[in-house]
Amino acid sequence: MSDSMPLRVSYQEASASDWLDGPDDVLAVFEFGRSPLDSCDPRHVPVALPQLDSPPRVEVWRCEGPIKCGTWDLLRFAQGGHLTMGHIALDLREQPGMREASRLAYDVLQAYLQQSPHPWPLKIWNYIPAINEGAGDEELYRQFCLGRADAVLIDPGDLPPLPAATAIGGPRDEAALQVYFLAGALPGLDVENPRQVSAWRYPRQYGPRSPLFSRGTILTLNGARQFLISGTASVVGHQTHHENQVANQLSESLRNVHSLLNEGHRLMGDSRARLDRDGILKVYIRNAEDLEVIRQTLEAEAPAEIQRIYLKGDICRENLLTEIDGMVGCA
Numbered sequence: 001m002s003d004s005m006p007l008r009v010s011y012q013e014a015s016a017s018d019w020l021d022g023p024d025d026v027l028a029v030f031e032f033g034r035s036p037l038d039s040c041d042p043r044h045v046p047v048a049l050p051q052l053d054s055p056p057r058v059e060v061w062r063c064e065g066p067i068k069c070g071t072w073d074l075l076r077f078a079q080g081g082h083l084t085m086g087h088i089a090l091d092l093r094e095q096p097g098m099r100e101a102s103r104l105a106y107d108v109l110q111a112y113l114q115q116s117p118h119p120w121p122l123k124i125w126n127y128i129p130a131i132n133e134g135a136g137d138e139e140l141y142r143q144f145c146l147g148r149a150d151a152v153l154i155d156p157g158d159l160p161p162l163p164a165a166t167a168i169g170g171p172r173d174e175a176a177l178q179v180y181f182l183a184g185a186l187p188g189l190d191v192e193n194p195r196q197v198s199a200w201r202y203p204r205q206y207g208p209r210s211p212l213f214s215r216g217t218i219l220t221l222n223g224a225r226q227f228l229i230s231g232t233a234s235v236v237g238h239q240t241h242h243e244n245q246v247a248n249q250l251s252e253s254l255r256n257v258h259s260l261l262n263e264g265h266r267l268m269g270d271s272r273a274r275l276d277r278d279g280i281l282k283v284y285i286r287n288a289e290d291l292e293v294i295r296q297t298l299e300a301e302a303p304a305e306i307q308r309i310y311l312k313g314d315i316c317r318e319n320l321l322t323e324i325d326g327m328v329g330c331a
């Protein structure tokens with residue numbers, strides 16, 4: 001693995017505790033199929049989405065230290081020399097509704113970042129139980145977007161630099177809304193996808209408040225670059241393509257990823273993101289029975305070297321069956 005990546009990311013077969021008790025440069029360990037309410041260390045991030053492929057693995061983030069851990073209000077964090085990971089799990093049984101829970105999570109996140117030496121969120125992951133439940137604007141994803149906008153748009157009409165993001169639905173019996181992030185000392189370079197309408201400009205039909213995220217951000221540290229890719233689905237313009245065709249949806253998502261990486265190359269001039277062994281892809285799948293067709297499509301269309309994991313998760317539009325996110329290095 002190259003040391004030029006600001007954040008070294010990998011999937012590992014050893015247990016979460018082996019990594020938490022292991023090397024001193026571990027910033028975070030993500031364990032799948034576990035309730036976010038059961039974090040045992042500030043660096044330990046249990047994620048409710050079950051892993052669909054085998055063997056079971058954890059996602060490990062490593063960076064330059066020293067690493068300092070702690071709890072701040074409702075948030076747990078691990079702060080490295082240049083980067084911070086933070087996570088919040090809110091028990092929805094103690095919240096009046098999803099909008100309020102989302103607003104609270106983002107209020108805490110923003111208050112934490114304001115006093116942190118790493119105040120710029122680069123990417124935020126959001127895992128939302130029963131994300132498609134509720135009709136029309138009552139849908140939990142739309143309520144989540146409202147709460148996020150309540151917190152983030154302090155001055156409406158004034159759009160802050162937006163981090164990359166992923167928003168995926170977790171199991172219905174999971175009690176917690178989970179938000180976790182990677183943040184740095186400087187803002188990332190925002191990249192939009194020329195094939196897609198920017199999410200904050202989505203038309204009204206998708207909900208009362210547009211989702212607030214950039215399609216990707218580029219993190220630069222000591223001359224090394226890393227591309228943080230937002231959740232990327234089969235959306236062209238603002239519309240879902242290939243309804244009910246899971247393999248075609250995955251191919252379209254990959255076209256979107258390539259288009260985004262090309263746009264990043266155009267903006268950076270010299271360097272280019274690479275889907276190689278330093279990178280990871282997370283593939284979210286709505287219906288577990290689609291695992292094999294998705295795996296075959298990815299194997300045919302993405303380089304074999306890039307690390308990947310398949311998670312069961314609902315996509316934020318009912319007609320989307322799969323989505324990809326990732327972190328890749330630039331050379």
Ligand code: 3EB
Binds near residue numbers: 233316
């Ligand atoms: C899309 O392209 C798919 O609300 O934070 C992807 C990534 C999506 C992030 C978010 C939503 C979010 O619109 C949905």
